[in-house]
Amino acid sequence: MEPPNPPPPPPTTTSTTHIVAVPYPGRGHINPMMNLCKLLISNNPNIVVTFVVTEEWLTIINSDSPKPNNKNIKFATIPNVIPSEEGRGKDFLNFLEAVVTKMEDPFEKLLDSLETAPNVIIHDSYLFWVIRVANKRNVPVASFWPMSASFFLVLKHYRRLEEHGHYPVNASEVGDKRVDYIPGNSSIRLQDFPLHDASLRSRRLLELALNNMPWMKKAQYLLFPSIYEIEPQAIDVLREEFSIPIYTIGPTIPYFSHNQIASLSTNQDVELDYINWLDNQPIGSVLYVSQGSFLTVSSEQIDEIANGLCESGVRFLWIMRGESSKWKDICGEKGFVLPWCDQLRVLMHSAIGGFWSHCGWNSTREGLFCGVPFLTSPIMMDQPLNSKYIVEDWKVGWRVEKKVKDDVLIRRDEIARLVRRFMDLGDDEVKEMRKRARELQQICQSAIASGGSSENNMKAFLGNILHGSKQ
Incomplete structure (x- = not known):
């Protein structure tokens, strides 16, 4: 209390x-x-x-x-x-x-x-x-x-x-x-x-x-x-x-x-391509990937992420500024790439099963409010600490880069393995993490x-x- x-x-x-x-x-x-x-x-x-x-x-x-x-x-x-x-x-x-x-x-x-x-x-x-x-x-x-x-x-x-x-x-x-x-x-x-x-x-x-x-x-x-x-x-x-x-x-x-939370449902956005696409995906099957609107990772790391996502076989919706058109066709039917979306509406969609995030506080709050587990990939300032809170304190996420090491590329094969396991609904650790995410969602909505x-x-x-x- x-x-x-x-x-x-x-x-x-x-x-x-x-x-x-x-x-x-x-x-x-x-x-x-x-x-x-x-x-x-x-x-x-x-x-x-x-x-x-x-x-x-x-x-x-x-x-x-x-x-x-x-x-x-x-x-x-x-x-x-x-x-x-x-x-x-x-x-x-x-x-x-x-x-x-x-x-x-x-x-x-x-x-x-x-x-x-x-x-x-x-x-x-x-x-x-x-x-x-x-x-x-x-x-x-x-x-x-x-x-x-x-x-x-x-x-x-x-x-x-x-x-x-x-x-x-x-x-x-x-x-x-x-x-x-x-x-x-x-x-x-x-x-x-x-x-x-x-x-x-x-x-x-x-x-x-x-x-x-x-x-x-x-x-x-x-x-x-x-x-x-x-x-x-x-x-x-x-x-x-x-x-x-x-x-x-x-x-x-x-x-x-609290009574207007329902207005954030995707029903109002059926005309949007990415909402139509999400409507046609199985429940909890899509990884939402967004790394913020300001800071960004290197172009080499973007290439590794893109190829890792494609090789994982997991469905994903990726918000990518600047190079979204380059990857639109490459990612195939399981990947939807675009420069912008209404993030909160996407996170509330039943098809979303995870959020690969840079861990800005706005995105962190929205992910918690929507009950979505995280893959954390922080860049600077408060983001590494938000990642720590997500992974260690609230236990609703995994780090993409688990060990402390020098600034090196995370390779596509490593990304593909991580994403496949993170989105595996049959994995016991994943089940527990999703359960905890739903509990925090209830705490947020009760507040x-x-x-x-x-x-x-x-x-x-x-x-x-x-x-x-x-x-």
């Missing part, structure tokens, strides 16, 4: 509450922030949201399908932090530094130009300067951490690695060495810590990430797109370490209430049901912001 946050005042007001929401300019941050805003509005129609994005991202959002469509949400823009032709993914460090240093002034000017001042600002925690802006204006601010609560604690206590002589880490030397001194976490392989090497790039990225931590206690609320029952130890530790209210309001995926932990947290948070409470 989740320990309660301080109870909010009863929501008696019917006046309009203006929320300014400002996400980090990246898809994995914008989407959960938008889902949070829609969820808040669905709970109280008197909420209006000004959703602040860069000019580049407004163009991307307008071209997306389906487009956000809610009369209570209006978009406002600030200039791009770097020229769009340089690309967000070409120099991630430069982009992150620009987000930290160049967004604050135009955001302040935007606030000055609004017809109605905000009652509360919800910001992505990586934009720590929003707290400074909000506190200066005496506006309550809710910090929305876009990753897991467990990973938050890893960053908060990262200096302990230095104190114990475990940073930086040479992966080829430490092997499977583990540490058990990070609060709220079970033992962690040193290899799974983010940015653990001594490169200048990793050191700077780590510095930028750690700079957020001291600001969190200066917010009025701390929000996590997670579920208490999934991360109880981490949430309990956070509530001991912070005096401000902490709310788990996950999974912050595109649903509005958003009436009286569930996420619903209670959402009501408590709403009760505070609707009354302009600043704690």
